[in-house]
Amino acid sequence: MDFGSFRAVDGCSFSVAKGSITGLVGPNGAGKTTVFNMIAGALRPSGGRIAYRGEDITALAPDRRFHKGAVRTFQIPHEFHHLSVIENLMVVAPAQPGETLLSNWFSRARVRKAEAETSRRAWEALEFLELTHVAHQRAGQISGGQKKLLELGRTIMTDAELVLLDEPAAGVNRTLLRKLEEKIEYLNRERGYTFILIEHDMEMIERLCEPVICMAEGKVLIEGSFQTVRSDPRVLEAYLGERQGAAT
Ligand SMILES: Nc1ncnc2c1ncn2[C@@H]1O[C@H](COP(=O)(O)OP(=O)(O)OP(=O)(O)O)[C@@H](O)[C@H]1O
Numbered sequence: 001m002d003f004g005s006f007r008a009v010d011g012c013s014f015s016v017a018k019g020s021i022t023g024l025v026g027p028n029g030a031g032k033t034t035v036f037n038m039i040a041g042a043l044r045p046s047g048g049r050i051a052y053r054g055e056d057i058t059a060l061a062p063d064r065r066f067h068k069g070a071v072r073t074f075q076i077p078h079e080f081h082h083l084s085v086i087e088n089l090m091v092v093a094p095a096q097p098g099e100t101l102l103s104n105w106f107s108r109a110r111v112r113k114a115e116a117e118t119s120r121r122a123w124e125a126l127e128f129l130e131l132t133h134v135a136h137q138r139a140g141q142i143s144g145g146q147k148k149l150l151e152l153g154r155t156i157m158t159d160a161e162l163v164l165l166d167e168p169a170a171g172v173n174r175t176l177l178r179k180l181e182e183k184i185e186y187l188n189r190e191r192g193y194t195f196i197l198i199e200h201d202m203e204m205i206e207r208l209c210e211p212v213i214c215m216a217e218g219k220v221l222i223e224g225s226f227q228t229v230r231s232d233p234r235v236l237e238a239y240l241g242e243r244q245g246a247a248t
């Protein structure tokens with residue numbers, strides 16, 4: 001991935017096993033978020049390819065990837081802050097027949113049925129996330145940790161197979177963080193969701209992720225178990241190098 005003459009991600013090759021919670025770590029500026037943007041389709045890579053279940057999706061638009069089950073945990077868009085928590089879940093449900101004018105006129109019963117189903121699923125998601133007590137609050141008013149749970153809830157509403165989480169622990173208090181971890185583990189174990197998790201909180205990575213991929217300067221430095229990655233001298237060097245770079 002080139003940004004002008006700067007090559008942010010280069011020679012970065014890895015695969016993610018279905019059913020895994022794969023950790024993606026590395027110092028600031030390593031290229032992690034850029035990789036996510038390419039997987040989600042927000043950025044078109046300058047070279048190379050991205051495959052999902054063996055199919056080349058490099059040229060596929062983001063919404064088409066979404067329908068294939070690859071979802072990024074979207075930050076709740078700004079315009080949704082004034083919607084209630086429950087409404088934020090209902091608006092992400094895929095392919096609602098009520099969306100077209102024609103179906104509104106000709107099959108009101110079908111639309112009503114679909115809306116009832118969406119509402120049922122949204123409440124189910126809220127119960128799972130233990131957020132029913134804030135269902136009618138505006139999304140902009142709940143705490144940072146509750147927002148992260150709500151973001152996870154939005155991926156549940158879409159029947160995701162692959163979920164990309166970019167620093168979900170940032171700004172979240174310990175209690176809510178453990179809850180978020182529990183929910184991620186449950187979705188992985190019981191519902192078969194695959195996760196790729198970018199995180200600077202190494203304790204969270206250690207608790208959840210196998211394997212862990214460490215990137216530095218746009219490349220994959222090493223992939224392995226948390227212990228293997230943590231004890232590799234190149235990883236320490238990469239993190240130290242970043243700090244020295246920041247100091248100069
Ligand atoms: N849109 C862009 N235009 C120019 N440079 C960019 C752009 N996006 C990212 N970069 C640069 O690409 C490099 C990789 O950035 P990226 O955000 O992917 O890093 P990261 O590993 O996610 O870092 P962090 O841990 O700080 O979030 C950085 O040097 C960054 O400044």
Ligand SMILES: [Mg+2]
Nearest residue numbers: 032033034166
């Ligand atoms: Mg980042």
